[in-house]
Amino acid sequence: MTVATGHSHDLDSADAIEEVLDQCADALGGRAAHAGLLYAGVDHDHQTLLDGIEARYPGLQLIGCTTHGEISSSGFAEDSVALMLLHSDRVQFRAGVGENTRTNPEAARQAVAQALDGLAEPVKLCIALPEGIGGVDADAPCTIPLGMVDALGAALGPGVPVCGGLAADQMRFEETVQFCNGRVYTDALPVLLAAGPLHVATGLASGWEPLGEAHRLTDVDGLTVRAIDGESPRDVWRRYFGVDAHTGAPNFFAVYPGEEGAAGGEAFYLSSPSRFQDDGSMVTMTPVTPGARLRFTSATRDQLLDGAAASAERARAAYPGAAPEAALVFSCASRPALLGTRVRNEAERLQEEVGGALPAVGFYTYGEICPLPSTPAPVHHVSTFVTVLIGEDE
Numbered sequence: 001m002t003v004a005t006g007h008s009h010d011l012d013s014a015d016a017i018e019e020v021l022d023q024c025a026d027a028l029g030g031r032a033a034h035a036g037l038l039y040a041g042v043d044h045d046h047q048t049l050l051d052g053i054e055a056r057y058p059g060l061q062l063i064g065c066t067t068h069g070e071i072s073s074s075g076f077a078e079d080s081v082a083l084m085l086l087h088s089d090r091v092q093f094r095a096g097v098g099e100n101t102r103t104n105p106e107a108a109r110q111a112v113a114q115a116l117d118g119l120a121e122p123v124k125l126c127i128a129l130p131e132g133i134g135g136v137d138a139d140a141p142c143t144i145p146l147g148m149v150d151a152l153g154a155a156l157g158p159g160v161p162v163c164g165g166l167a168a169d170q171m172r173f174e175e176t177v178q179f180c181n182g183r184v185y186t187d188a189l190p191v192l193l194a195a196g197p198l199h200v201a202t203g204l205a206s207g208w209e210p211l212g213e214a215h216r217l218t219d220v221d222g223l224t225v226r227a228i229d230g231e232s233p234r235d236v237w238r239r240y241f242g243v244d245a246h247t248g249a250p251n252f253f254a255v256y257p258g259e260e261g262a263a264g265g266e267a268f269y270l271s272s273p274s275r276f277q278d279d280g281s282m283v284t285m286t287p288v289t290p291g292a293r294l295r296f297t298s299a300t301r302d303q304l305l306d307g308a309a310a311s312a313e314r315a316r317a318a319y320p321g322a323a324p325e326a327a328l329v330f331s332c333a334s335r336p337a338l339l340g341t342r343v344r345n346e347a348e349r350l351q352e353e354v355g356g357a358l359p360a361v362g363f364y365t366y367g368e369i370c371p372l373p374s375t376p377a378p379v380h381h382v383s384t385f386v387t388v389l390i391g392e393d394e
Helices: 013-028 046-056 107-116 148-156 233-241 301-318 334-354
Strands: 002-008 035-040 061-066 070-072 075-077 081-087 092-099 123-128 162-165 178-180 183-185 188-195 198-205 209-221 224-228 253-256 269-271 273-276 282-284 293-298 326-332 360-365 368-371 378-381 385-392
Touching: 002 013, 002 070, 013 046, 013 081, 035 046, 035 188, 035 360, 046 061, 046 178, 046 183, 061 092, 061 188, 070 081, 070 334, 075 334, 081 326, 081 360, 092 107, 092 178, 092 183, 107 123, 107 148, 107 188, 123 148, 123 198, 123 385, 148 162, 148 378, 162 326, 162 385, 178 188, 188 198, 198 301, 198 368, 209 253, 224 233, 233 273, 233 282, 269 378, 301 326, 301 334, 301 385, 326 334, 326 368, 334 360, 334 385, 368 385
Parallel strands: 035 061, 123 162, 326 360
Antiparallel strands: 002 081, 035 081, 061 178, 070 075, 070 360, 092 188, 123 188, 162 368, 178 183, 198 385, 209 224, 209 293, 224 282, 253 269, 253 293, 273 282, 326 385, 368 378
């Protein structure tokens, strides 16, 4: 497999896409590009970007989206254009898209069915970049329709890891944009499937440290938690944080979906309150598992950066081949707000763990998608750093 990346800070879309394509062409060395991932600032002319790619690589299987910031082998930037192109004579790539995700419960199945058409080998990876705004709750803008992540997993089967991130628009919460095979979409779900002799390893970590005792989510309805340990969630919140309502503080909580307990090294995913309702129930940013255990968390900036490094380290340790050939990265839009000027260190920590010469591309999302180590099913995360390493099976 040959992997090329390009990254331009030019605010002129036509010039930016020519710059990244020239960078990629140098790395491809005359080889054809078979698939691509494109991430761009929300103020770019996105059709101009896609037209530039199509002019160089007609029929390229490509997906992408707008972001809260772009990551590549050269580091972090905002309002930029980052592109990864992949060439392989053995691995097959196919893109598909489902539209009208907010109202169409079949969007995930349709995207997968479209991408599966023409693939002759077993699928080894699905990259999904869904619409990130307004999926469920008007007061929780960074959401996707309930069941979409589960539907992706069901359409592909338990052996296919589903990874990716929700498209973003730099915290404006107005409109995100998705790309698939030369077209610009909104309210869509583009997916890219990779099939054939491909090694894949995932790693996720956040840096958020669980604190205190474990509680049980005893009454959950969709995004609404009605009871924690049989009590009003607002009362439990008040005991921990001394306030009657969620005030916007980054109080993420760890959710342990298994039956083993909530201690030690058991895997968890993060969620967060969106708001508390008049009856004391809590509306969450992401779906949580009914009956799961919950622990509140805390993190320093150093711990968040350690989380990015741990994500890459876990993916590298799990990689089954000799050496990966590319890194795909999905980090949460909440993390730049917490890290401030140190957000650039996330990309640096990634490169330290996977090797500075490894091609990488990614973006800051409105929510991350990745299986937990303990289960093949995809999970919707927040404030988490996801690393996906890929390479051809030798």
